[in-house]
């Protein structure tokens with residue numbers, strides 16, 4: 001579904017991510033791990049077409065989307081749930097969701113309306129709060145809005161940037177259950193996460209990014225079984241330094 005070949009990018013002269021090769025198969029859930037500042041968000045920005053400097057090849061379903069502006073990338077089906085949720089605080093839940101369907105409305109207005117039902121079935125709490133201002137929601141509910149907004153455009157693939165950050169374990173479970181349902185329906189996902197105990201059980205494969213480079217690509221279950229995981233992580237960080 002997604003294939004990156006030698007992707008580099010950053011904000012100024014020196015690239016933050018360098019020569020990243022990464023693949024996600026159709027229907028697969030893959031983790032992108034790495035410490036603070038490794039470049040995970042920067043890599044997602046390169047995929048979403050919002051990074052000022054980028055090079056390399058990004059293919060979605062075999063089509064080159066690397067040079068496209070971000071709204072076209074969304075139309076192609078690659079949609080990001082940004083770190084920090086970025087909901088529009090003065091707008092209602094429903095209007096936040098509506099913003100996610102802008103590209104779909106142009107193509108198929110009826111389908112865009114049906115998507116509200118789809119999102120409200122996944123997150124009944126959003127249905128109850130559809131008229132509430134997003135800025136007054138709890139962190140977990142705002143994360144549901146951010147995921148719901150991304151789903152409004154009928155994505156083929158979701159890029160999730162630390163969706164569980166700062167959430168209580170019960171809310172993490174609730175959101176994981178929804179992502180599980182989406183996965184069962186065949187949605188492809190790339191999950192950026194720092195917490196290995198969340199990321200590894202949820203994904204099939206994992207990439208570890210260190211200082212902007214892929215330091216390791218491995219089977220998630222294999223990684224989870226290692227009893228020297230903390231040491232491995234530490235060694236990778238030292239090698240990258």
Ligand SMILES: Nc1ncnc2c1ncn2[C@@H]1O[C@H](COP(=O)(O)OP(=O)(O)OP(=O)(O)O)[C@@H](O)[C@H]1O
Pocket residue numbers: 011016034035036037038039040041042043083194
């Ligand atoms: N808008 C920006 N302008 C300049 N430099 C930036 C910008 N955003 C991030 N950086 C730099 O790029 C590097 C990688 O940051 P990035 O946010 O991609 O890392 P990350 O792995 O996602 O970290 P975290 O887990 O903390 O979100 C850091 O050195 C950061 O300071």
